[in-house]
Amino acid sequence: MDAEISTLKVFSRWNRLYAKFGCFGGPPDLMKSLVDRYSSPTRHYHNFDHVKHMLTFADGLIESDELFVAILYHDAIYDPTGKDNEEQSAELAATILQNLAFPQAFIDEVSALILCTKAHVPLPMDPLSSIMIDADLAILGESEANYRTYADAIRKEYAFVPDDKYRAGRTQVLRRFLERERIYLTDHLFESHEAQARRNIANEIDDLKLI
Numbered sequence: 001m002d003a004e005i006s007t008l009k010v011f012s013r014w015n016r017l018y019a020k021f022g023c024f025g026g027p028p029d030l031m032k033s034l035v036d037r038y039s040s041p042t043r044h045y046h047n048f049d050h051v052k053h054m055l056t057f058a059d060g061l062i063e064s065d066e067l068f069v070a071i072l073y074h075d076a077i078y079d080p081t082g083k084d085n086e087e088q089s090a091e092l093a094a095t096i097l098q099n100l101a102f103p104q105a106f107i108d109e110v111s112a113l114i115l116c117t118k119a120h121v122p123l124p125m126d127p128l129s130s131i132m133i134d135a136d137l138a139i140l141g142e143s144e145a146n147y148r149t150y151a152d153a154i155r156k157e158y159a160f161v162p163d164d165k166y167r168a169g170r171t172q173v174l175r176r177f178l179e180r181e182r183i184y185l186t187d188h189l190f191e192s193h194e195a196q197a198r199r200n201i202a203n204e205i206d207d208l209k210l211i
Contacts, residue, residue, distance in 0.1 A: 004056045007048065008034070014072070017065055021102055032098070039077050054135040055116035061188055066106055067128050069093065069115035071135065080157050086118040097203045130185035137203055140200060141193025147200040151207075165189060167208045174201045 011031050038048040054071045058064075073093035079084050090111040097107045109128070114121060115138050116129045123129040139150045158166055177183055183197050184190040 005059065007050050007052065010052065010055065010072075013068065017068065018100070020065070021100075021106075034072060034076060036044055042080075043078060045150060046078045046157065050075065050139075053138065057135040057138045057189070061131050061186060062128070064128055064131075066109040066130060067113060067174040068122065069097070069106075070132060073110070073134070074114045074117050076133075081160075082133065085202040086115050112151060132201045134184050134186045134189045137197075138189065138193065140177070141189065141195075142200075143195035143196075144203070147204070151204050171205055171208050174205050177201055 008162060014031050015145070032176060036049050038051060040047075051071060051074075054074075055068065058071060059069055070093070073089055073096075075085070076092050079085060082088075082142035093114060094107050096113050097110065105155070109126075110122055112126070113129055113132045120137065121131045122133060139147065142150075154170075155166065157168075178198060178201055181195060182190055184194050
């Protein structure tokens with residue numbers, strides 16, 4: 001993976017996109033307010049670093065304005081106790097883009113891309129959705145050390161869940177990934193991350209049994 005994109009570059013890219021669509025007159029602190037959403041002290045993994053990580057992977061595959069905005073907003077609303085984070089995040093993104101007078105087709109695509117991260121199922125005839133999903137799951141196939149840091153961060157986000165219930169729930173989620181024919185949908189990440197992801201997930205399941 002290339003060097004991770006910086007927050008400054010994310011801001012600059014948003015400003016270029018904003019001007020590209022002639023969406024003038026919007027709040028100048030729009031990106032700052034978005035970053036603030038990702039900066040809650042309870043967000044140990046689903047923070048702006050995760051957004052930048054996703055953007056780095058996605059940009060390595062394709063440059064898409066819709067994908068860029070979808071990644072920015074996909075976890076804008078995140079409550080570990082909630083069941084509709086993706087729906088709320090998509091609604092927030094749509095409202096903001098509508099207020100800025102972005103084209104409706106653009107807004108619809110952004111919303112659809114955000115929603116596909118709920119079950120990590122790609123949209124029919126939409127290759128951007130496969131990239132969106134793979135970028136969101138890229139951490140699964142990183143080095144063992146990076147994966148363990150990620151797994152620890154997820155546990156912190158669910159600190160309110162007792163150990164026995166967390167082990168059972170987390171194991172169920174992880175096994176669903178192993179049951180898939182392939183975790184990664186794009187050939188690029190399948191070739192570079194699939195084998196390591198399966199090792200990492202299997203190791204975490206083993207670790208959860210020992211706690």
